[in-house]
Amino acid sequence: MDITTLIGLVMGILLVGWGILSNSDLGSYIDPPSIIIVIGGAFSGWLVAYPMKDAANLGKVISKTMRNSEFDIDQIITKIIELANVARREGLLALEEAVSEIKDDFLQKGVMLIVDGTDPELVKNILETEIDNLTERHAKNRSMLETLGSLAPAFGMVGTLIGLVAMLQNLSDPTSIGPSMAVALLTTFYGSLIANLVFVPMAVKLNVKSNEEVLIRSVMVEGLLSIQAGENPRIIEEKLKVFLPPSVRKKVGTQEANTDNG
Structure with a gap:
C-alpha cells in the first residue's frame, strides 16, 4: 500500500x-442532506460525463492511488544489463530462454520481438505505440478523478443555494437565519473538503505514477534497441543510468556488466 x-x-x-x-x-x-447532495450530486454528474465501461473502472482507478508502484527502475536497468550480457556472449536468440524469467509483460514483449528478428525500427514503433496508448489510458483515468474534483465543489454550491432559498422563504423568524445559513454553508464545506483532500490529490498522484511508468517504459525501449544493435553492455549501462538520479546510479548494474570490456 x-x-x-x-x-x-x-x-x-x-x-x-x-x-x-x-x-x-x-x-x-x-448534516446528512448536505452530504448526500455533494457526494450524490458529484457522482451523478460524473455518470453523465462517462460511459458505463469507464464508470465500472473507477474503483480500480482509486485503488491504484493506494498501491505502491509495481516498477523499480533500478531493477529494470539491472535486468536489461543482464540481458545485454547474455546477448553479447551467446547471441540474440539466447534471449528466448531468459523470457520466462521476465515478469514485466512490456519488457517480455520487446525481448520476443528482438528474438524473432523484427526490424529495429518496427520494434521501436510497436513499443512506442504501446507507450502512447498507455499514456492515453492513464489520462482518461486521471480525468475521471479530476472531474469528480470539479463537481464536488460545484454541487456544494448547489446545496448552499438550496439552503439559501429555504432560508429566504422563512425570514419572518430572525432567530432561524443563523442556523439556516450555517446548514446552507455546510454543503460548500463538504464539496471543498472532498475535492481538495481526496479527488484532486488522487488525480495528481495518478499523474506522478503515470509519468514514472512512462519513464520506465522508455528506459526499456532504449535498452532493448541497444541490445538489438549489439552495443557493449557497459555502454548500455551508462546510457540507461542517465535516467536515474546521480545518488542511485552507483547502485545499478551487475558485476558482470562492470567487468565486461567486450
Whole structure:
C-alpha cells in the first residue's frame, strides 16, 4: 500500500477535525442532506460525463492511488544489463530462454520481438505505440478523478443555494437565519473538503505514477534497441543510468556488466 496516500488522508481529516473541535462541536458540522447532495450530486454528474465501461473502472482507478508502484527502475536497468550480457556472449536468440524469467509483460514483449528478428525500427514503433496508448489510458483515468474534483465543489454550491432559498422563504423568524445559513454553508464545506483532500490529490498522484511508468517504459525501449544493435553492455549501462538520479546510479548494474570490456 502507498502509505503516503493513507497518511495524507488521515492527517487532513485530523487537522480539519481539530479545527472544528477547537471552535465548535463536531455535531454542528454533520448534516446528512448536505452530504448526500455533494457526494450524490458529484457522482451523478460524473455518470453523465462517462460511459458505463469507464464508470465500472473507477474503483480500480482509486485503488491504484493506494498501491505502491509495481516498477523499480533500478531493477529494470539491472535486468536489461543482464540481458545485454547474455546477448553479447551467446547471441540474440539466447534471449528466448531468459523470457520466462521476465515478469514485466512490456519488457517480455520487446525481448520476443528482438528474438524473432523484427526490424529495429518496427520494434521501436510497436513499443512506442504501446507507450502512447498507455499514456492515453492513464489520462482518461486521471480525468475521471479530476472531474469528480470539479463537481464536488460545484454541487456544494448547489446545496448552499438550496439552503439559501429555504432560508429566504422563512425570514419572518430572525432567530432561524443563523442556523439556516450555517446548514446552507455546510454543503460548500463538504464539496471543498472532498475535492481538495481526496479527488484532486488522487488525480495528481495518478499523474506522478503515470509519468514514472512512462519513464520506465522508455528506459526499456532504449535498452532493448541497444541490445538489438549489439552495443557493449557497459555502454548500455551508462546510457540507461542517465535516467536515474546521480545518488542511485552507483547502485545499478551487475558485476558482470562492470567487468565486461567486450
